Structures are given as C-alpha cells and as structure tokens.
Amino acid sequence: MITDPHKSAAAVKTLAGQSGFDLVGITSAEPLPKAGQNLLQAVEHGHTADLSYLNRHPLARSGPQSLAPWARSVICLGINYNYFPVEVHLPLSRYALGRDYHLVLTEKLQLFSHQLGDLLGRDFRSRIAVDTTAIMEKLLAQRAGLGWQGKNTLLVNKTFGSWIFLGEVLTDLDLFCDDPVASRCGRCRVCIDACPTGALSEPGFLDARKCLSYLTIEYRGDVWPEVARKAGTAKEPGQCLYGCDICQQVCPFNCHTPRTLHEQFHPHPELLDMRFDDLTAMSQPQFERVFAETPVARLSYQRFRRNSHLMGFCKAES
Ligand code: SF4
Ligand code: SF4
Known part of the structure; x- marks a missing residue:
C-alpha cells in the first residue's frame, strides 16, 4: 500500500500518462482566495448572463471543499483536443468537432480514479468534476501547475496553448502538490x-x-x-x-499545438x-x-x- 504523499503523487503522474492525459498536476483542496467573491461580483453585474451553473451559489465556488468537505487534494488533468492547424479558420468552435468532452472526460476520470485505487493499493474517497461542476477549474489548474489563466480567461499551457479540456479528481488522499505557474501573457493583449x-x-x-x-x-x-x-x-x-x-x-x-492524438476528438x-x-x-x-x-x-x-x-x-x- 502506498501512503507517502510523494510516492502517491508520483503514482498519480504515472497513471495519468498511461491513461492518455496530456497534462497532470496536483494542488491542495484549500480555498481559492477571492474566487467566489469575484464570481459573485460578476453575477451581480449581470456579466454571467443567464448561465445558471455560474449564477447558482457563486460563493460555493470559492473552494473545492464547498463541494467535497472531505477533500484534501485535487488532481487536475488536461487533454489536448485540437485537430486543425491554427491557420485553418472554422465557423465552428474547435472543441465542438469531436465527441462531447463531458462524456469522454467523465469516462476517463472515472476509470482513472478506479485504477488509482488499484495502483495505490488502498481505498479513498473521490469525486470527479468536469466543466460546469461548481469548482473554479481554471484557477485550480493554474495552482496545480498546468498553465495560467490568460487574458482571454482560458487556461493556457506553454505546449498546448488553450486547446485543452480540463477535468479534476477531488480526493481525500494526501498528495504532494505541484507549484503554481505564473502568467506568461506579459504585455500581450x-x-x-x-x-x-x-x-x-x-x-x-x-x-x-x-x-x-x-x-x-x-x-x-x-x-x-x-x-x-x-x-x-x-x-x-x-x-x-x-x-x-x-x-x-x-x-x-x-x-504550435500538436494535433490531438485522441481520436474521439477528431x-x-x-x-x-x-x-x-x-x-x-x-x-x-x-x-x-x-x-x-x-x-x-x-x-x-x-x-x-x-x-x-x-x-x-x-x-x-x-
Ligand atoms: S470573448 Fe472570445 S469567444 Fe467571446 S466573442 Fe470575444 S473573441 Fe469570441
Ligand atoms: S494576452 Fe496574449 S498570451 Fe495571454 S491569452 Fe491573450 S493572446 Fe494569449
């Protein structure tokens, strides 16, 4: 049985690579300073329009423990979905060309979570999250070292850019955390x-x-x-x-994002x-x-x- 936070984190990384995730990082389940307040302000000003998944309980998004009080760590995972070279202009958003990422990510995260228990040789509590789940996934991903939240509000990774689907596994495991990534937007706008x-x-x-x-x-x-x-x-x-x-x-x-290797997104x-x-x-x-x-x-x-x-x-x- 693996219980050491460093060895457990190493097992997470190995399994994520074997499971086909392009990006993986770990952060604590501690609250995200100001995240809920910022969203509340956006809701109050009407900037979230009628997006009910944002408008419902904005303060509850201030940290993963609002969703899973037992959570100690968050495993953040990313998959490159881009198929076309960037110079190809499409009338459809690139993320929407392949199989619905909610389905793909949910299946992959469930399998990953199950296999992680086998690899660590122990039971643990977990909850998976994709997209509209009430957590601030881009801020968590930044804190887990996957990239930074760009000025276009999206998570940007230096290799894959922002053509990334994100998913999370909230867990009660103690895992060694990665360092956050600083923004590389600089003066670009x-x-x-x-x-x-x-x-x-x-x-x-x-x-x-x-x-x-x-x-x-x-x-x-x-x-x-x-x-x-x-x-x-x-x-x-x-x-x-x-x-x-x-x-x-x-x-x-x-x-320069490489073409996705995931055929489901072709x-x-x-x-x-x-x-x-x-x-x-x-x-x-x-x-x-x-x-x-x-x-x-x-x-x-x-x-x-x-x-x-x-x-x-x-x-x-x-
Ligand atoms: S914010 Fe981005 S996605 Fe929305 S209209 Fe502007 S360019 Fe398009
Ligand atoms: S500011 Fe520049 S680098 Fe940052 S997200 Fe926007 S276009 Fe990308």
Whole structure:
C-alpha cells in the first residue's frame, strides 16, 4: 500500500500518462482566495448572463471543499483536443468537432480514479468534476501547475496553448502538490483587441452577454443584441456558427499545438471538406449524422439554423 504523499503523487503522474492525459498536476483542496467573491461580483453585474451553473451559489465556488468537505487534494488533468492547424479558420468552435468532452472526460476520470485505487493499493474517497461542476477549474489548474489563466480567461499551457479540456479528481488522499505557474501573457493583449464584440473589456474578464460563444450556444432568443449584429457585419461570415475561437486563434501560445492524438476528438470525415455554405445548407439528417454525440448536437438543428440565419442577417446588413 502506498501512503507517502510523494510516492502517491508520483503514482498519480504515472497513471495519468498511461491513461492518455496530456497534462497532470496536483494542488491542495484549500480555498481559492477571492474566487467566489469575484464570481459573485460578476453575477451581480449581470456579466454571467443567464448561465445558471455560474449564477447558482457563486460563493460555493470559492473552494473545492464547498463541494467535497472531505477533500484534501485535487488532481487536475488536461487533454489536448485540437485537430486543425491554427491557420485553418472554422465557423465552428474547435472543441465542438469531436465527441462531447463531458462524456469522454467523465469516462476517463472515472476509470482513472478506479485504477488509482488499484495502483495505490488502498481505498479513498473521490469525486470527479468536469466543466460546469461548481469548482473554479481554471484557477485550480493554474495552482496545480498546468498553465495560467490568460487574458482571454482560458487556461493556457506553454505546449498546448488553450486547446485543452480540463477535468479534476477531488480526493481525500494526501498528495504532494505541484507549484503554481505564473502568467506568461506579459504585455500581450491581442486576444482582447481581437474580440469583435468587446466582451473581453479588461484582462481576464469576460462579459458573457456580449460573447459570441454564449450567444451562439446558450442564448435562446431569435434576435441578437446590437453588439453581436455589429460584430457579424465586421467579421468574415461564418466564423461563429457554433461558438467562437477568435480570442484563442490569435493567441501566440496556440500556434504550435500538436494535433490531438485522441481520436474521439477528431471531426467527422464529412466535416473536413465542408465550407460555410455547406454547413448552412445542411439537412437535418445530415446534421444529426455529422454532429452525432458532439456538443453541436446538443444545440439542436433548429438553433443551428437560427445561428446560420443570424449570421446571414448580419452579413446582409453590411
Ligand atoms: S469567444 Fe469570441 S466573442 Fe467571446 S470573448 Fe472570445 S473573441 Fe470575444
Ligand atoms: S493572446 Fe496574449 S494576452 Fe491573450 S491569452 Fe494569449 S498570451 Fe495571454
């Protein structure tokens, strides 16, 4: 049985590599100073729009122990999902081209947690977290040494950039922790300047109400806010049929990300040859075939068509 925190942490790292994770780091389950307060402020100012997973109990996100009071350590794991070279401009967010990461990450984290018990030769408590779970995963990942939270609010790693899915295992194991990573953004602000809607009004601060990712994925209305219509007229058509990668695409740390080795995140072969017009002309059966089990499928064909229409509407106004 392995109980020593250093040896246990080494076992975690070995298993993470064997399990196909590209990044792994460990941090304590101690609270994140100011995290909950900052989110509360964002909620009070309306910057989280109607994103209910953020608006519910923002202060509870101030630390992993709000979610799992028994937790002592957090294992932070990351997977590179990028398939295309950065210069390829897509009207769909890159994260949405392959199998839904909630499904992939959940399966992988469950298996990892189970196998870790075998490797350590002991039982332990654990809880896995992916994306919308009520913890501040990017701040935890930064504290665990996976990267830093860039001015575009995303976790940036020096090798993989921000094309990373994150997942966590909260555990009652005592594990030796990694050192946090300092920001390497420096004076760069190209992501802020490139944002077509001004949603990134200041470093690390996102107003979801103006963000094309929010508007094309979460927003339920049929008429876009003025800010998005202006952005549509200013940009190439079709950049944002589902999500928006503009503030990632311009980031210098995203230029040399190797292609993901995870086949589950490879796009459907039909998508490889499609242009904007092919996408907007898709029939419902084709949509369901090409986007089966991807995040785009959750949007529904009707709202995909709505986005196509809104993009076309924006272009017609220019
Ligand atoms: S995703 Fe697009 S709209 Fe949203 S902050 Fe980034 S560049 Fe701006
Ligand atoms: S574009 Fe520049 S400022 Fe923005 S996240 Fe990347 S390095 Fe940081």
